[in-house]
Amino acid sequence: MNQKFARPSRRDLLVAGGLSAAALIIGSRCAFAEPADVEAEIRKLFGAKTMESGKIKLDLPEIAENGAQVAISFEVESPMTADNYVRSFHVFADGNPLPTVYTYHFTPDAGRAAATNKIRLAKTQNIIAVAEMSDGTLYTAKSPIKVTIGGCG
Numbered sequence: 001m002n003q004k005f006a007r008p009s010r011r012d013l014l015v016a017g018g019l020s021a022a023a024l025i026i027g028s029r030c031a032f033a034e035p036a037d038v039e040a041e042i043r044k045l046f047g048a049k050t051m052e053s054g055k056i057k058l059d060l061p062e063i064a065e066n067g068a069q070v071a072i073s074f075e076v077e078s079p080m081t082a083d084n085y086v087r088s089f090h091v092f093a094d095g096n097p098l099p100t101v102y103t104y105h106f107t108p109d110a111g112r113a114a115a116t117n118k119i120r121l122a123k124t125q126n127i128i129a130v131a132e133m134s135d136g137t138l139y140t141a142k143s144p145i146k147v148t149i150g151g152c153g
Contacts, residue, residue: 033099038092038128041099045090046130049138056129056141067121067147075114076131076139080106086113088132095125122150 059073076086085108091101106113113131124146131139 032095032097032122033093035094035126038094038099041092042090042128042130046132046138049136051130051138051140053140055139056131058127058129058141058143060127060143060145062144063146063148064121065148067123067150069118070121070145070147071116071118072127073114073116074129075112078113078133080108080111080113082108083134085110085134086131087134089113089115090130090132091119092128092130093119093121093125094128095123096121101127121145121147123147 055077057075057077060070064070072091074089074091076089078084078086080086086106088106089104091103092099093101101119102117104113104115125144127143127145129141129143133139
């Protein structure tokens with residue numbers, strides 16, 4: 001018995017091409033941010049403003065057994081009054097596919113500049129936090145974290 005194989009239609013070829021392109025794009029996302037990428041992101045947000053240490057308390061584990069869910073808490077020392085409050089708080093990771101992890105925005109009505117969140121980390125890296133005060137002053141803190149099993153892949 002002689003079997004004939006059907007030729008793929010133009011639609012089949014377009015779908016296969018689209019899936020291949022999507023696989024290439026997703027595969028290319030495996031590149032990780034570097035410390036220079038985090039610096040560039042911070043420069044994009046704040047220009048060349050100087051940053052001071054202090055006022056930020058970061059709470060995260062030294063070792064994350066699973067990078068898929070890493071608990072991180074922060075608190076910024078501030079009276080949170082109309083004249084003196086935390087305007088925004090940014091968290092960056094220098095080993096994730098994208099350097100910006102998250103951003104919080106505050107008003108004096110918040111009462112306190114603090115939050116807890118879970119983040120995904122791809123590998124062992126540094127967590128960098130930047131707090132922007134209402135007067136434009138910037139504070140920063142940095143904490144290394146060892147990730148045993150990456151959570152971004």
